[in-house]
Amino acid sequence: MTITPRKWWQDGVVYQIYPASFKDSNGDGIGDIPGIISELDYIRSIGVDIIWICPMYDSPQVDMGYDVRDYENVYPPYGTVQDMEILIAETHARGMRIILDLVVNHTSDQHKWFQESRSSKDSPKRDWYIWRPARYIDGVRKPPNNWLGNFGGSVWQWDDQTQEYYLHLFCPEQPDLNWENEDTRKAIYESAMEFWLERGVDGFRVDTVNMYSKGEMLDAPITDPRSEWQFAGYQYCNGPRMHEFLSEMNAVLEKYDAMTVGECPNTPDMGRVLKYVSAKEKQLNMVFQFDVVDIGQGPYKFQTTPFNWKLPQFKHAIETTQNLIRGNDGWTTVFLENHDQSRSISRFTSDAPEHRVAGGKLLSLMMAALSGTMFIYQGQELGMVNFPLEWSMDEYKDVDSTNYYAMVNERNGGDAEALAAAKAALQHLARDHARVPIPWSASSNAGFSTAKPWMRPNDDYNICNAKQQQSDKNSVLSYWKRMLQLRRHYSDLFVHGDFDLLDKQNLEIFAFTKTWQNRKALVLLNFTARQQELQLPPGAQNQKMELLVSTLDMPGGCLAAYEGRIYMLALD
Template structure:
């Protein structure tokens, strides 16, 4: 496989609203990011992925873009952005932007024109339909953010499609003129000097012609339209065209967020010969604790399912494509609360989860605060949550008679605001995030979990992440080695090997609050990294793992 700079890179995602506020208005901003670049340099990351900083009315926290080539006033100016880009590059850190082109804001100039009349030149930039003859909606698709996927616009008495919020109308990718405008916009950002794109729900841009009705899942109000827009009929054609017309001409990182993409899909999307994208974000491991009722139908964590899923992706893409590795992002709850133990063994389990992920093959993504073990938040009232997905779900389900207490429990476990509470920089008011009133409340545990405390403790989660990042930069085995699952039947331990040339690493990760004994078949004299200061208990045939222990051994053959 031809080596690329992003193969051994580690990406750090910044959600700007919640990262660092420099001016006291309670909202994180670009200057705040600049102020913390040395912190990120100390951590050792190579790339910053910035969640959207474009001009937006903020219906969905910036994922509803009003102007693709302007900066949101709350975040600063284009001059601030250029300074961030220069300052990051001076430190050897690249900047990847969010690309949101499945939909725009309904306040975008294109949509303002599109809704004026049926014969407006921009009408076909979006997806418009008349009601059915019986007055029903154009089809039965549901919005991913609850409710129907259609909104009536009274100016022309037609409906527009919105897979997400009704303020996020879907762009019509069947329109070649629209596609060319998007590619030109991408190219202008690349010419400005950015280093790539994370591509928001990019595999939803091709819809089945005719937009047919979808199957309605049991108990649901609307059809599951995903069967008609996930990995749609022209998606590979559109991605190849985009690559040829824009980022394919630059040495940049591209990662497609692709809900519903299988390993077979990912091989096609990421095969270097096909020239589509470098890697994809899969959601399969993020759905393992979801029940038949979807995300809010929370199920107990099952380690065997996680092992099966990671192994499937590691094996399928080896030498054929490229994996992206992540536990957290702005849409997911905090991993230490989700798959670890965020109380007694918070530090140990956070380090264990980091070990497991960062020694897999692929490009790792760290989400802000993950490196200090930030946890989920349990606000007592639904009014304290800001996320549109949470609020829409709450309204729809309480109206259907669901128990508010059960819904709040699900929000505490799976809600997106778990990831969006501001970064806890120190133990001062609001965690040192702002001198004003934060846009979203800071997790109350900030006095004990914060960056200042982590930097002062040489045994902290932060310094463990720093070690893992340094190991990836130093060892081709982590970047290119072959993966194999071992101890497959162990219910509390995830163990695997990575092999490259004459070297094999054995990675053991316990998910148990108790000691666990596993069989050994190799020498244990050369340990690479572990999350306990004392050596593990070993005999010639057995390894005793302490609660949430991670230990890695190296063998030369």
């Protein structure tokens, strides 16, 4: 059997940084690149190998930087290109690597390419974006199809000047680029990728990676009779030329040994996912599947009630992403949080004061035992939780949250009960929770800034902050450091081993084994706020076992509330 040499990114631990909320260095209330540089030693001390910087490009910030005005410039409140070059050099000097967010499904409507495209129908760049004439029904002007945008409303925006619609899968200020045009693709590779690769960037997290090929753009099936606009994710994701486009993009990246991790929503077919991440296909190194973080979401994300899920669903989602790499040349990812998700302790365990630390440690132990490249989101290592229900809607800054609340208000004529349900769903699932400033200390403004931060820090910063946790051996941060050391020590078993789910239908205990050659580990996770009997699941009974690690210092004869354990099993 030939052993494929491992790539540098496979055993990596990636730490995702949201620049606006990480650390402010100049007292304007907004996080910035010098602030990131000032805490690189902190990041490295966790056990991180790679940092991922969310969009820091010049942008009008309609969607927090995912609307790029200029790929070759930096959003001024964050810093300059020179600041980025210093960050790249300082990251490398510490033995870490750095990846950026690659946002190339769309640009800002202020990007010079779009300004030229919309200037006239005869513009040389007209075809760099997706323009279509109106369709008329009973003499009334209508968009070209019925697709629902990711932030609500139609995906089509009427342009008065040229009398056509342009496509925007996200905000109207985020027009979609036309990947069918070869000149457009070449410009993307040069401006968005090679500009930064030449400056030493080690790869990219690729935003909305499976949306570049749109297919025929036919009407989506009607799944919401109350709306003119219908969910169309299966129409505009994974179109006919996706593999061609990604192979072409990979040819650029290969020259730099750059890593890629693609954001891959609306892709339930694992065969298609595997083709994206197969080494021999040379398209992407890995993707984020959303099976796990979609748990408990409604058909339209927020149309749900908190904790509207059972543990077997969570197990199945993890099993799906773990089995992606079994017996093939693909690779997978391990993550529970990012800039688009609320906090995992609040979603999957309990953020009650008496349970939040235990929940944070439980999820840390679980993630450390799962195969694939691990991604940690800033503040996750501190056990940050969602901000409280009592906060007013004024504290929600994200366009996704405010649009949803406004839509519920409009549909229900301001009904208080409907708005309360909407707010409860937002308090559970909104992206805003990931975007509150990092609490560095118990001092004013959570030690994030000398000025009032752009977004309100969580109220608990006096007890949940980096300074306090660094000196507390029982903190969530200290536990993360311990688990990442353990993961590194047993990397064959935990990063590359085979995952087998045990007792899938158990509603309280999540149990699985990891196997690598002559080593086997049993992982037991109590996902309840109650003590549970320590019963070995079928498939692990009558085996000699030795406790490797627990989330408790002194584990007892039962599994405590939100306790996790890993046992090493003796193989016959």
